[in-house]
Amino acid sequence: MKERDISILIITTITVLSLFVYNSPTDTGIAIKKEMKDIFSPEKVVKQSIEGMDEEIQMKLNEGHRSEYVMYVDEERYMLTHGEKSDVITPLHPAPENYPEVTMEIEQFPNEKPLDLVEIIEAQLHKEFTKLEVAEITNPIKGYQIHGAAGNKADSKIVNAYVISNGKEGSFVITQFYFLEAAEGHGARLHHMLETFKIVE
Structure with a gap:
């Protein structure tokens, strides 16, 4: 096949796929259109x-460090702060005195694969959490979860560390800390925000 014919074939294929995404009446076409719209919409009701x-929460689109990802944040209750190496989501109102802080930190490791990081993070967390559970998951995000609890009291510290592929040769690590009493409050809200996490780099 000549080079000119190959170019025409590629252009035609792209055009057909675009028409399918934007004009298809099927459930698949509608779902793709909605997903694309939601990703770039400045606000989203979750x-x-x-x-x-x-409850329905109005969330706002936030860009991550160096625009590596986007994520919807409940800005009525939380704020996302950009750091040199990572971003951190924290409540606008801090936890009660003597309770563990509530945070969700997002950091990219461009040259380390998920499974390698799971072992490293598990070893680090074992210093504070004697019992950890590691599982491969698809919700709230596809990857690996390391879950631990430092006790069963109201103020016992909870950790959820998520390790996911960055789509290349590296990983994102998303680490949530809160306390047991806040599992159905902050824990649930952080979970729902994480469901909107999308890599855009």
Whole structure:
């Protein structure tokens, strides 16, 4: 096949796929259109269950460090702060005195693969959490989760560390800390925000 014919074939294929995404009446076409719209929409209403009650939360689109990802944040309750190496989401109102801080840190490791990082992070967390559970998951995000609890009291520290591929040769590590009493509050809200995490680099 001549080079000119190959170019025409590629252009035609792209055109057909674009028409399918934007004009297809099928459920697949509609879902793709909605997903693309939601990713770039500046605001998004998210339905979530908090402490046994359903509610709709207006979230705003935030860009990550060096625009490596986007994520919807409940800005009525949290703020995202950009750091030199990582970003951190924290509540606008801090936890009660003597309770562990509530945070969700997002950091990219461009040259380290997920499974390698899982072993490293698990070893680090074992210093504070004697019992850890490691699982491969698809919700709230596809990757690996390391979960641990430092006790069973109201102020016991909880960790959820998520390790996911960055789509290249590296990984993102998203680490949540909160306390047991806040599992159905902050824990659930952080979970729902993480569901909106999208790599855009």
